[in-house]
Amino acid sequence: DTEVTQTPKHLVMGMTNKKSLKCEQHMGHRAMYWYKQKAKKPPELMFVYSYEKLSINESVPSRFSPECPNSSLLNLHLHALQPEDSALYLCASRFREPTGELFFGEGSRLTVL
Amino acid sequence: DQQVKQNSPSLSVQEGRISILNCDYTNSMFDYFLWYKKYPAEGPTFLISISSIKDKNEDGRFTVFLNKSAKHLSLHIVPSQPGDSAVYFCAASGVDNNDMRFGAGTRLTVKP
Numbered sequence: 001d002t003e004v005t006q007t008p009k010h011l012v013m014g015m016t017n018k019k020s021l022k023c024e025q026h027m028g029h030r031a032m033y034w035y036k037q038k039a040k041k042p043p044e045l046m047f048v049y050s051y052e053k054l055s056i057n058e059s060v061p062s063r064f065s066p067e068c069p070n071s072s073l074l075n076l077h078l079h080a081l082q083p084e085d086s087a088l089y090l091c092a093s094r095f096r097e098p099t100g101e102l103f104f105g106e107g108s109r110l111t112v113l
Numbered sequence: 114d115q116q117v118k119q120n121s122p123s124l125s126v127q128e129g130r131i132s133i134l135n136c137d138y139t140n141s142m143f144d145y146f147l148w149y150k151k152y153p154a155e156g157p158t159f160l161i162s163i164s165s166i167k168d169k170n171e172d173g174r175f176t177v178f179l180n181k182s183a184k185h186l187s188l189h190i191v192p193s194q195p196g197d198s199a200v201y202f203c204a205a206s207g208v209d210n211n212d213m214r215f216g217a218g219t220r221l222t223v224k225p
Contacts (some may be wrong), residue, residue, distance in 0.1 A: 003214075021139050033211075033213070040122075040217075040218075041217060042115075042117075042216055042217045043157070043215045045213065045214065046213045048212060049163075050211050051173060056210075056211060061218070074201070076188050088158055092156075094211070094213075095115075099162075099206070101147055102147075102149075102157075102159070102204075102213060104157050104158070105155030105156050106154070106155055106156045107155075
Protein backbone atom coordinates (compact mmCIF):
# COMPACT_ATOMS: atom_id res chain seq x y z
CA ASP A 1 0.00 0.00 0.00
CA THR A 2 1.72 3.16 -1.22
CA GLU A 3 -1.20 5.49 -0.78
CA VAL A 4 -1.92 8.56 1.24
CA THR A 5 -5.67 8.90 1.53
CA GLN A 6 -7.32 12.24 2.19
CA THR A 7 -10.96 12.84 3.05
CA PRO A 8 -13.09 14.62 2.12
CA LYS A 9 -12.00 15.44 -1.41
CA HIS A 10 -14.17 18.57 -1.40
CA LEU A 11 -15.44 20.62 1.53
CA VAL A 12 -17.56 23.75 1.58
CA MET A 13 -17.96 25.49 4.91
CA GLY A 14 -19.19 28.74 6.35
CA MET A 15 -17.01 31.02 8.44
CA THR A 16 -18.68 29.88 11.67
CA ASN A 17 -18.47 26.17 10.98
CA LYS A 18 -16.15 23.62 12.56
CA LYS A 19 -14.91 20.88 10.25
CA SER A 20 -11.93 18.53 9.95
CA LEU A 21 -9.74 17.19 7.18
CA LYS A 22 -8.41 13.68 7.56
CA CYS A 23 -5.30 11.98 6.21
CA GLU A 24 -4.28 8.35 6.51
CA GLN A 25 -1.26 6.30 5.44
CA HIS A 26 -0.29 2.71 6.13
CA MET A 27 3.26 2.74 4.81
CA GLY A 28 4.88 2.95 8.24
CA HIS A 29 6.02 6.50 7.59
CA ARG A 30 6.78 8.43 10.76
CA ALA A 31 6.70 11.98 9.40
CA MET A 32 3.45 13.53 8.18
CA TYR A 33 2.89 16.93 6.62
CA TRP A 34 0.16 19.44 5.88
CA TYR A 35 0.62 21.81 2.95
CA LYS A 36 -1.69 24.50 1.62
CA GLN A 37 -1.75 25.26 -2.09
CA LYS A 38 -3.49 28.13 -3.79
CA ALA A 39 -3.95 28.35 -7.54
CA LYS A 40 -0.70 28.83 -9.48
CA LYS A 41 1.32 28.92 -6.27
CA PRO A 42 3.68 26.35 -4.74
CA PRO A 43 2.58 24.12 -1.89
CA GLU A 44 3.21 26.05 1.35
CA LEU A 45 4.31 24.08 4.37
CA MET A 46 1.95 24.38 7.35
CA PHE A 47 2.78 21.63 9.84
CA VAL A 48 5.07 18.64 10.22
CA TYR A 49 4.63 15.80 12.67
CA SER A 50 7.55 13.51 13.36
CA TYR A 51 6.94 10.39 15.43
CA GLU A 52 3.52 11.82 16.36
CA LYS A 53 5.00 15.01 17.78
CA LEU A 54 4.58 18.42 16.18
CA SER A 55 8.03 19.35 14.90
CA ILE A 56 7.28 22.26 12.59
CA ASN A 57 4.52 24.89 12.77
CA GLU A 58 5.03 27.55 10.12
CA SER A 59 3.30 30.29 12.12
CA VAL A 60 -0.08 29.04 10.98
CA PRO A 61 -3.11 30.90 12.45
CA SER A 62 -4.76 29.11 15.36
CA ARG A 63 -7.97 28.63 13.38
CA PHE A 64 -6.06 25.68 11.91
CA SER A 65 -5.39 23.01 14.51
CA PRO A 66 -3.44 19.88 13.60
CA GLU A 67 -3.69 16.58 15.41
CA CYS A 68 -1.78 13.32 15.03
CA PRO A 69 -3.67 10.65 17.03
CA ASN A 70 -1.34 7.89 15.87
CA SER A 71 1.44 7.29 13.38
CA SER A 72 -1.00 6.50 10.55
CA LEU A 73 -3.45 9.31 10.98
CA LEU A 74 -3.25 13.09 10.66
CA ASN A 75 -6.13 15.51 11.11
CA LEU A 76 -6.50 19.21 10.44
CA HIS A 77 -9.28 20.82 12.48
CA LEU A 78 -10.79 23.96 11.00
CA HIS A 79 -12.69 26.63 12.89
CA ALA A 80 -13.71 30.20 12.11
CA LEU A 81 -11.97 30.18 8.76
CA GLN A 82 -11.87 33.11 6.36
CA PRO A 83 -12.68 33.06 2.63
CA GLU A 84 -8.96 33.55 1.89
CA ASP A 85 -8.33 30.15 3.50
CA SER A 86 -10.00 28.53 0.50
CA ALA A 87 -7.32 26.35 -1.10
CA LEU A 88 -6.20 22.80 -1.81
CA TYR A 89 -4.91 21.18 1.39
CA LEU A 90 -2.35 18.49 0.73
CA CYS A 91 -1.25 15.82 3.16
CA ALA A 92 2.04 13.99 2.70
CA SER A 93 4.13 11.42 4.50
CA ARG A 94 7.79 10.56 4.45
CA PHE A 95 9.72 7.46 5.45
CA ARG A 96 13.31 8.55 5.64
CA GLU A 97 14.40 11.81 7.24
CA PRO A 98 15.94 14.07 6.13
CA THR A 99 16.28 12.33 2.76
CA GLY A 100 13.51 10.48 1.03
CA GLU A 101 10.60 11.72 -0.96
CA LEU A 102 7.21 12.84 0.24
CA PHE A 103 4.20 10.78 -0.76
CA PHE A 104 1.22 13.06 -1.33
CA GLY A 105 -2.49 12.48 -1.13
CA GLU A 106 -4.79 13.88 -3.78
CA GLY A 107 -5.73 16.81 -1.58
CA SER A 108 -8.87 18.22 -0.03
CA ARG A 109 -10.33 21.18 -1.91
CA LEU A 110 -11.68 23.60 0.71
CA THR A 111 -14.07 26.46 -0.04
CA VAL A 112 -14.93 28.91 2.73
CA LEU A 113 -18.04 30.97 2.09
CA ASP B 114 10.71 34.65 1.33
CA GLN B 115 10.83 32.12 -1.50
CA GLN B 116 13.77 29.85 -0.80
CA VAL B 117 13.21 27.73 -3.90
CA LYS B 118 12.58 29.50 -7.18
CA GLN B 119 11.41 28.36 -10.56
CA ASN B 120 11.52 31.43 -12.73
CA SER B 121 9.87 29.96 -15.82
CA PRO B 122 6.14 29.51 -15.27
CA SER B 123 5.77 27.58 -18.53
CA LEU B 124 7.73 25.70 -21.15
CA SER B 125 6.61 24.27 -24.47
CA VAL B 126 8.64 21.69 -26.42
CA GLN B 127 8.11 19.42 -29.37
CA GLU B 128 7.72 15.68 -28.85
CA GLY B 129 11.06 13.89 -29.07
CA ARG B 130 13.10 16.96 -28.13
CA ILE B 131 14.75 17.74 -24.81
CA SER B 132 12.89 19.55 -22.02
CA ILE B 133 15.04 21.47 -19.55
CA LEU B 134 13.44 22.78 -16.38
CA ASN B 135 15.42 25.00 -14.06
CA CYS B 136 15.39 25.70 -10.35
CA ASP B 137 17.40 27.98 -8.07
CA TYR B 138 17.62 27.97 -4.30
CA THR B 139 18.88 30.46 -1.76
CA ASN B 140 19.31 28.44 1.43
CA SER B 141 22.79 26.92 1.61
CA MET B 142 21.54 24.49 4.28
CA PHE B 143 19.53 22.60 1.67
CA ASP B 144 21.24 19.36 0.79
CA TYR B 145 18.57 17.16 -0.78
CA PHE B 146 16.65 18.13 -3.87
CA LEU B 147 13.66 16.60 -5.58
CA TRP B 148 11.46 17.01 -8.60
CA TYR B 149 7.75 16.33 -8.47
CA LYS B 150 5.22 16.14 -11.26
CA LYS B 151 1.62 17.21 -10.81
CA TYR B 152 -1.44 16.57 -12.93
CA PRO B 153 -4.65 18.55 -12.37
CA ALA B 154 -6.81 17.34 -9.47
CA GLU B 155 -4.02 15.07 -8.20
CA GLY B 156 -1.36 15.43 -5.54
CA PRO B 157 2.28 15.83 -6.64
CA THR B 158 4.10 12.59 -7.42
CA PHE B 159 7.81 12.08 -6.90
CA LEU B 160 9.95 11.94 -10.01
CA ILE B 161 13.66 12.02 -9.15
CA SER B 162 15.98 13.29 -6.43
CA ILE B 163 19.61 14.19 -5.86
CA SER B 164 21.67 14.68 -2.73
CA SER B 165 24.30 17.37 -2.43
CA ILE B 166 27.15 14.86 -2.59
CA LYS B 167 26.32 14.22 -6.24
CA ASP B 168 26.13 16.47 -9.26
CA LYS B 169 24.05 14.20 -11.47
CA ASN B 170 21.39 11.54 -11.07
CA GLU B 171 19.76 9.69 -13.92
CA ASP B 172 16.61 7.59 -14.10
CA GLY B 173 15.54 6.54 -17.55
CA ARG B 174 14.55 9.61 -19.56
CA PHE B 175 14.98 11.90 -16.54
CA THR B 176 18.28 13.40 -15.39
CA VAL B 177 18.76 15.92 -12.62
CA PHE B 178 21.90 18.07 -12.49
CA LEU B 179 23.03 19.94 -9.39
CA ASN B 180 25.44 22.88 -9.34
CA LYS B 181 26.00 23.63 -5.67
CA SER B 182 28.24 26.62 -6.19
CA ALA B 183 25.54 28.28 -8.29
CA LYS B 184 22.73 26.95 -6.08
CA HIS B 185 21.07 25.70 -9.23
CA LEU B 186 19.54 22.47 -10.38
CA SER B 187 17.91 21.39 -13.58
CA LEU B 188 15.75 18.52 -14.81
CA HIS B 189 16.34 17.16 -18.29
CA ILE B 190 13.73 15.02 -19.99
CA VAL B 191 14.92 13.23 -23.12
CA PRO B 192 13.08 12.45 -25.29
CA SER B 193 10.02 14.42 -24.23
CA GLN B 194 6.65 12.75 -24.66
CA PRO B 195 3.12 14.23 -24.69
CA GLY B 196 2.38 12.31 -21.47
CA ASP B 197 5.07 14.39 -19.76
CA SER B 198 2.81 17.45 -20.00
CA ALA B 199 2.21 18.49 -16.38
CA VAL B 200 3.34 20.98 -13.78
CA TYR B 201 6.82 20.23 -12.44
CA PHE B 202 7.81 21.35 -8.95
CA CYS B 203 11.33 21.58 -7.65
CA ALA B 204 11.70 20.95 -3.90
CA ALA B 205 14.52 21.16 -1.37
CA SER B 206 15.11 19.79 2.06
CA GLY B 207 17.77 20.57 4.68
CA VAL B 208 19.99 18.33 6.74
CA ASP B 209 18.67 17.34 10.16
CA ASN B 210 15.19 18.63 9.62
CA ASN B 211 11.92 17.55 8.18
CA ASP B 212 10.83 20.51 6.19
CA MET B 213 10.58 20.50 2.42
CA ARG B 214 10.16 23.70 0.41
CA PHE B 215 8.70 23.92 -3.05
CA GLY B 216 9.21 26.19 -6.01
CA ALA B 217 6.30 27.81 -7.83
CA GLY B 218 6.25 25.16 -10.55
CA THR B 219 6.79 25.11 -14.31
CA ARG B 220 4.00 24.00 -16.60
CA LEU B 221 5.49 21.79 -19.32
CA THR B 222 3.58 21.23 -22.53
CA VAL B 223 4.92 18.64 -24.95
CA LYS B 224 3.36 19.01 -28.38
CA PRO B 225 2.92 15.97 -30.65
